[in-house]
Amino acid sequence: MIAIRDISVAFGGVTALNHVTVDLSDLVVGIIGPNGAGKTTFLNVLSGFVVPKSGSINAFGTEVLALSPHRRSRWGLRRSFQKEQVVDELTVEDNVGAVLDNLSLGSQERERHLSAALEFTGLSAVRRAKAAGLNAFQRRMTEIARCSAGKPKVLMLDEPGAGLSQNEVEILRRTISDIHAFNGAMTLLIDHDVDLIQAVCSSTMVLDFGSLVTSGPTREVLSDPRVRAVYLGVEELA
Ligand SMILES: Nc1ncnc2c1ncn2[C@@H]1O[C@H](COP(=O)(O)OP(=O)(O)OP(=O)(O)O)[C@@H](O)[C@H]1O
Known part of the structure; x- marks a missing residue:
């Protein structure tokens, strides 16, 4: 569990x-x-990336705010950004494998983790291709592979569905649903696609103007009148 207090x-x-x-x-x-x-x-x-002026975060027994960003990554926090971070000049496997380099793995273990993450995200066939030649969906999956590789504890995905077609979002949905079975990690998912949130998130938290509006089972949260009010005029809730 991640216990967030007074941030x-x-x-x-x-x-x-x-x-x-x-929580x-x-x-x-x-x-x-x-x-x-x-x-x-x-x-x-x-x-x-941002230091709060108050509060604490305890993730699975570890006080996260006491760790430097680098140590958080080693500990198992991974994230993708709204602005994608794929490096065009590198191959897909080097983009994904970069995250394994600070985990002190032997070469066979590194390869095992790398291959598994590439297979999990459907990128095995293009692993030696330069990222510059990938389409938008493959680039998105490269980021998910990088977040999933190794033994992460928490994946944080910031709008992974943005700009994808319906078919691609469907593959993304299945991939996110399978992350825990693949590597045991918990996933925190930001997305404006409420259908995607509803399909993969058993619980959901809602923020508005920096304050927590509510959190709980996704179905209940999405039918909460306070949540509908927050979104009124912004977008349709399912
Ligand atoms: N580095 C920063 N400097 C100044 N203001 C910032 C910075 N980062 C975020 N903000 C402001 O903090 C508020 C919250 O921004 P944040 O990006 O966290 O919202 P968000 O919910 O992720 O929005 P979106 O859905 O548009 O990505 C906004 O008013 C934003 O302008």
């Missing part, structure tokens, strides 16, 4: 997170809210 972040006069307290315990947890609600800032606090 606040301010950028100048903007309160990006406002005393957020929430996250399901295998795939959705994080939703309108633009500017604080979702990415929430992942930035977990991964160490």
